[in-house]
Amino acid sequence: MAYLTVANATKRFGETFTALKDVSISVERGEFFTLLGPSGCGKTTLLRSIAGFNQLTSGSILIEGRDLGSVPPHKRDIGMVFQDYAVFPHLTVFDNVAFGLKARKVAKDEIARRVPQALDAVRLGALADRLPAAMSGGQQQRIGLARAMVINPQLLLMDEPLSNLDAKLRVELREEIRDIQKQIGIAAIYVTHDQEEALAISDRICVMSNGHVEQLGTPQQIYGNPQTLFVASFVGTINALQPGAALDGLLTTLGLAELAAVHANSKWVVRPENLVIAKVAAASGEPQATISGRIAKYTYLGREAHLQIRTDLGDLVVHVANPDRTSVQLEGEVTVAVARSAVLGFDADGKRIGG
Secondary structure (H helix, E strand, C coil): CCCEEEEEEEEEECCCEEEEEEEEEEECCCCEEEEECCCCCCHHHHHHHHHCCCCCCEEEEEECCEECCCCCHHHCCEEEECCCCCCCCCCCHHHHHHHHHHHCCCCHHHHHHHHHHHHHHCCCHHHCCCCHHHCCHHHHHHHHHHHHHHCCCCEEEEECCCCCCCHHHHHHHHHHHHHHHHHHCCEEEEEECCHHHHHHHCCEEEEEECCEEEEEECHHHHHHCCCEHHHHHHCCCCEECCCCHHHHHHHHHCCCHHHHHHCCCCEEEECHHHCEECCCCCCCCCCEEEEEEEEEEEEECCCEEEEEEEECCEEEEEEEECCCCCCCCCCCEEEEEEEHHHEEEECCCCEEECC
16 A cells, blocks of 8 residues: 555535546655646645645545545644745744644653754754844755654655745755655655756656646656656657658658558657757667758757757757767758657647557
């Protein structure tokens, strides 16, 4: 049995809006599980339902087989880290972290032992006597994390905890959160709309849209083997290949024409990093094809360059790793090689075909 099980969760607000539509997920003990999707997809509603702040219209939530349906939020033994830090400005760092323990009537000597441990875990041990107003956003978010952990919860929930931080600090703190979570061995559910963040820190990812689950899997499965067009386009970037004679010829060369014929109005895409600038496709033991085009734009980004190439399949973006301006053609005619495995097909309903 999974540590946490959400079964057939549906949440309606009024008679017209359904935020969750028959959602089922499971989270294992010690797992870092991420809910990923755009704003309004239902991920925060699901998180708040697990916390007990939202009551499901139907469905169930169980931790170790215990149904939480009738358990109020303060008795669910769940720690939660919010987007807006939610620190008490008039309390010291120590008292902020101790707040939940005092509310639970934990003995003073136990508080004196557990709070410093939690602060040390988030690297705030030397700042216990400070007020939050004198601290950075990253430090304030660490206070929230320590306060959520100090109660030794069954489950740690994090609702876009890094969204108010600058890009560099986000990267640093997400790694720290992941390390702390693994160190204490607690199951965690993390909500974000940031695909890179989700890929970097998750054991598994649940991609959501319009209140339902699009795909659930490891970061490698989500990115490398997307099962819907939504997942392929939301997680990473894609080139949509324009329908027409050029696409028909490409699919024929790659041995995909028969599969395309079975699925009317299918859509075909390829990720920019899977297109290779080449005169001749490199031998790899699988069908390959070449696409002719003209470079319309070159964007140098240091560790990679993005080339926009005009072709009969539409404008294609190609990512070139470790670019050298002397070795990458900047203008004129160019040939792009693509392997069969790089071309992903989706049916008229957006479901993966042949994958």
